[in-house]
Amino acid sequence: MEELKLRAPAKLNLHLEVVKKRNDGFHDLSSLFTLIELFDDITLKKNSNSIELIESIPIKQNIVLKAANLLKDLFSVKEGVKIELVKSIPDQKGLGGGSSDAASTLLGLRKFWNLDISDQDLAEIALELGSDVPFFLYGKTAWAEGRGEVLAEYPYQKKYYLLFLPALKISTKNAFEKASFVPGPKINKKNFTSDQSFNSFEVWIRRTYSEMDEAFNNLRLIGEPKLSGTGSTVFLEFDNKSAAKSAQKHFPELVLTKSLERSPLMQIIE
Numbered sequence: 001m002e003e004l005k006l007r008a009p010a011k012l013n014l015h016l017e018v019v020k021k022r023n024d025g026f027h028d029l030s031s032l033f034t035l036i037e038l039f040d041d042i043t044l045k046k047n048s049n050s051i052e053l054i055e056s057i058p059i060k061q062n063i064v065l066k067a068a069n070l071l072k073d074l075f076s077v078k079e080g081v082k083i084e085l086v087k088s089i090p091d092q093k094g095l096g097g098g099s100s101d102a103a104s105t106l107l108g109l110r111k112f113w114n115l116d117i118s119d120q121d122l123a124e125i126a127l128e129l130g131s132d133v134p135f136f137l138y139g140k141t142a143w144a145e146g147r148g149e150v151l152a153e154y155p156y157q158k159k160y161y162l163l164f165l166p167a168l169k170i171s172t173k174n175a176f177e178k179a180s181f182v183p184g185p186k187i188n189k190k191n192f193t194s195d196q197s198f199n200s201f202e203v204w205i206r207r208t209y210s211e212m213d214e215a216f217n218n219l220r221l222i223g224e225p226k227l228s229g230t231g232s233t234v235f236l237e238f239d240n241k242s243a244a245k246s247a248q249k250h251f252p253e254l255v256l257t258k259s260l261e262r263s264p265l266m267q268i269i270e
Helices: 063-074 097-112 119-129 133-138 172-178 202-208 210-219 241-248
Strands: 003-021 027-047 051-055 080-086 142-145 150-153 160-164 234-238 255-260
Touching: 003 097, 003 133, 027 097, 051 063, 063 080, 063 097, 063 119, 080 097, 097 119, 097 133, 119 133, 133 142, 133 150, 160 241, 172 202, 202 210, 210 234, 234 241, 241 255
Parallel strands: 051 080
Antiparallel strands: 003 027, 027 080, 027 142, 027 255, 142 150, 160 234, 160 255
């Protein structure tokens, strides 16, 4: 294979509950993930025997390189690959761009290098890279538990979203270290309803960053603002495009997108 083009979608957490800290230092979560129509583009090209990454926006210690090197080392791959990454998903915004890029790299290289790896084994490799990476391999709306790797299909709903993307970047590691979590009755797939949704990081982020608290207060004018992931993206949900566009007139800087039923990556899985 000479070239393979991939589209890596972003995600939103429609619900994110930190249940408890685990003995391994990670946290148990209960979360509802949906994919959205916002993409990074990745192209894999034949290379001699080395791995080369060309980035539209340089990212320190890019997880794409880590994913490619991990596969190459685990399976003693002799071939190399040139990876061209064009970013549209802003990083450290709770949209999962890095995790999606990593999942795309794993799936793409399995096909590009013709590796005999089961979906289950690939998911275990994905978890080594990050807790959100297995979801992007799953490729559709899902309820997640454990670190985020225990995934169950959840009914897809076509929704439109307005995204507030502040300049503020919040690292996931820092958010988990600094935020305090109040344990409560765990919400799960069976008992969840949309009016129960919350994000365990919202209180900490609003208390820590005044611009985030201001954004939540301002956006209440047009709907119910919610936080994705560990931040800093704030989103509002709408049932149809016309309602979303009408609300957008009040805040033209908001980005309009919609939910995605299936990841484009599913085309190379099936």
